[in-house]
Amino acid sequence: MEFLTELFSYSFTVRVLIAGPLIALCAALLGVSLVLKRFSMIGDGLSHVGFGALTVAAVMGAAPLAVALPVVIASAFFLLQISQRASLRGDAAIGIFSTTAMAIGVIVAAGSGGMTTDVYGYMFGSILAMSKTDVILSVSLSVVVILCFVFAYNRIFAVTFDNAFAEATGIKTGIYNIILALLTALTIVIGMRIMGTLMISGLIIFPALTAMRVCRSYFSVTICAAVLSVVCFVTGFILSYLLDIPVGASVVAVNAASFLIFSILGYFFNKKLS
Numbered sequence: 001m002e003f004l005t006e007l008f009s010y011s012f013t014v015r016v017l018i019a020g021p022l023i024a025l026c027a028a029l030l031g032v033s034l035v036l037k038r039f040s041m042i043g044d045g046l047s048h049v050g051f052g053a054l055t056v057a058a059v060m061g062a063a064p065l066a067v068a069l070p071v072v073i074a075s076a077f078f079l080l081q082i083s084q085r086a087s088l089r090g091d092a093a094i095g096i097f098s099t100t101a102m103a104i105g106v107i108v109a110a111g112s113g114g115m116t117t118d119v120y121g122y123m124f125g126s127i128l129a130m131s132k133t134d135v136i137l138s139v140s141l142s143v144v145v146i147l148c149f150v151f152a153y154n155r156i157f158a159v160t161f162d163n164a165f166a167e168a169t170g171i172k173t174g175i176y177n178i179i180l181a182l183l184t185a186l187t188i189v190i191g192m193r194i195m196g197t198l199m200i201s202g203l204i205i206f207p208a209l210t211a212m213r214v215c216r217s218y219f220s221v222t223i224c225a226a227v228l229s230v231v232c233f234v235t236g237f238i239l240s241y242l243l244d245i246p247v248g249a250s251v252v253a254v255n256a257a258s259f260l261i262f263s264i265l266g267y268f269f270n271k272k273l274s
Helices: 002-007 011-036 042-060 064-083 090-111 117-124 132-151 153-161 163-168 173-195 200-211 218-243 247-273
Strands: none
Touching: 011 042, 011 132, 011 153, 011 173, 011 200, 011 218, 042 064, 042 090, 042 173, 042 200, 064 090, 064 173, 132 153, 132 173, 153 163, 153 173, 153 218, 163 173, 173 200, 173 247, 200 218, 200 247, 218 247
C-alpha cells in the first residue's frame, strides 16, 4: 500500500497510467493484422519518421506532436502506396524510410547542439515529458483508433487474410488498407512520447506474436494480444519506476519475457495435442 501511495502521488504517474494502457491496447489490436500481413515493421519505419519530425520540431521550437502527426500520417499513406509496387516491396520501402528519417533526425540534432534531453526522450521515451495536453490528445486519439477498429473489425479481418477474396466479395480493400495504415500512424505518434521512437514498434510486434504462441483463431489472438499488451505495459512501467530505467525499454523487456514464457507454454500445449 505504501508503494502504491507513493507511486500515485506523482502527477506524471497518473498521466502515464491513463494514456499508456490505451496506447498499448491500440498497438496490440493493430499489430495482429500487421503481423499477419507481414507488414509489422511499418511501426519501426513510421517511428523513425516520427523521430525525424520530432527533432525538426524541437529545433524549430514548434509543438512536437503537431508536426509529427501529419508527417507520419502522410508517410504511412506513401509507404503503403510504394510497398504495393512490384519493384519495391514492403520491407525494402520500410528500410529506406527508417534509415533516411533517422539520418535526418540525427543530422538536425547534431547541427543544433547534439543530443539534448528532449531528443534523448524522443528516442527512448520519457514519462516526465507527458503533459496534460499530451494525455488528452493521446486518450482522444486512442479512443478514435479503438472505435474505428471495432466498427471495421470484419473488413479488417477480411483484408488481413485474403486481400483478393475480400475485394471479390465487394469490400473496398484499398480503403481499409489505408484505414489500417492511418490507425497505425496515429498509434505510433501518440505512443512515441512514452515509449520512444526506438521502442514503440515493440508494442505492435510482441503482443501479437506472443498471443500466436498459444491461440489459433484471429479473434482469440486479438483478445489475448490486447490483454497481454496492457498487462505488460503496466508491469513494465512499475519496473521502470522501481529500477529507474527508461519506461520504453522496460516495457519491451517485459514483452520479450512474456514471449519466451508463452513460447514454452505453446510448445508443451502443442506437444500434448499431438
